Amino acid sequence: MISLEDLSFSHGDGGDIFKNFNLTIEPGESWTVIGPSGCGKTTLLFLVAGLKKPLGGIVRVGGEKIQRPRPSTGLVLQDHGLLPWATIYENTRLGLKIRHYYGADGKHSPVDVEFDREKEEDRVHHWLSWLGIDHLKDMYPSQLSRGQRQRAAIARTLVLEPDLLLMDEPFSALDAPIREELQKVMNSFHKQSRLTSLTVTHDIEEAVVLGEKILVLSESCNSQAQVIDNHLFAAMDERNSPEFRKKCAQLHEILSGQRQISRGALQKGGRG
Numbered sequence: 204m205i206s207l208e209d210l211s212f213s214h215g216d217g218g219d220i221f222k223n224f225n226l227t228i229e230p231g232e233s234w235t236v237i238g239p240s241g242c243g244k245t246t247l248l249f250l251v252a253g254l255k256k257p258l259g260g261i262v263r264v265g266g267e268k269i270q271r272p273r274p275s276t277g278l279v280l281q282d283h284g285l286l287p288w289a290t291i292y293e294n295t296r297l298g299l300k301i302r303h304y305y306g307a308d309g310k311h312s313p314v315d316v317e318f319d320r321e322k323e324e325d326r327v328h329h330w331l332s333w334l335g336i337d338h339l340k341d342m343y344p345s346q347l348s349r350g351q352r353q354r355a356a357i358a359r360t361l362v363l364e365p366d367l368l369l370m371d372e373p374f375s376a377l378d379a380p381i382r383e384e385l386q387k388v389m390n391s392f393h394k395q396s397r398l399t400s401l402t403v404t405h406d407i408e409e410a411v412v413l414g415e416k417i418l419v420l421s422e423s424c425n426s427q428a429q430v431i432d433n434h435l436f437a438a439m440d441e442r443n444s445p446e447f448r449k450k451c452a453q454l455h456e457i458l459s460g461q462r463q464i465s466r467g468a469l470q471k472g473g474r475g
């Protein structure tokens with residue numbers, strides 16, 4: 204579903220974030236990405252989403268070389284990005300409206316394409332109900348809690364029926380119980396839909412709960428993907444099991460090891 208081939212990227216003089224980086228994500232897999240702040244997690248999502256262009260190499264999604272954003276890739280950002288003046292219902296329907304105006308291929312077409320309004324309304328209600336916020340549909344984002352707003356942001360993306368879901372620290376601003384509740388929601392969503400997903404997190408437990416594969420990025424240039432297989436994925440109720448704690452400890456060790464290496468590199472003079 205996603206294939207990164209010899210990907211290279213940097214922001215000007217800041218040193219390489221990715222250098223000849225290769226990664227393959229199969230359809231239906233749920234991946235998480237973890238790594239220290241500034242290591243390139245958001246950059247990776249933006250490259251896959253077609254919002255940034257690689258300096259070298261190729262990004263493919265569904266076999267297609269990505270040169271611009273792709274309509275069937277769904278992106279959920281940390282700060283939910285809801286329009287404050289629109290109700291939750293209108294916000295959730297927004298992407299569908301944009302799609303009517305620009306067409307499913309993202310090309311500008313001033314003539315409204317035919318669409319089944321009733322079917323679309325059902326779809327919006329379906330996802331709002333599924334995420335437990337249909338009763339809030341006439342409220343404005345400022346009238347909702349942060350967890351409810353984040354649910355609305357997810358509903359807005361799922362209404363578009365993406366074939367790939369990218370999420371950048373979607374639950375990081377939430378309190379632990381709400382975060383865990385939404386992680387459960389996403390786990391059961393993945394179980395039902397088998398939608399390919401890539402979720403950035405800085406939370407070790409979240410990486411283990413949401414990722415059947417965990418990509419660990421490092422502060423110094425990412426030239427080799429470090430991927431951890433994780434059969435504890437979706438083990439929400441096993442957070443306190445010795446196996447789960449062991450997996451978290453393993454990730455913690457890798458991340459702390461990287462920090463020491465990059466501190467050494469910084470002392471020697473710079474990134475990469």
Ligand SMILES: Nc1ncnc2c1ncn2[C@@H]1O[C@H](COP(=O)(O)OP(=O)(O)OP(=O)(O)O)[C@@H](O)[C@H]1O
Nearest residue numbers: 214217220238239240241242243244245246247405
């Ligand atoms: N527009 C930009 N111009 C220059 N440098 C940038 C730009 N955007 C990001 N960077 C730099 O690129 C590096 C990677 O940024 P990125 O946002 O991908 O990190 P991240 O892993 O998502 O960090 P965080 O965990 O803090 O969100 C950082 O060093 C950052 O300062």
Ligand SMILES: [Mg+2]
Nearest residue numbers: 244245246371
């Ligand atoms: Mg980021």
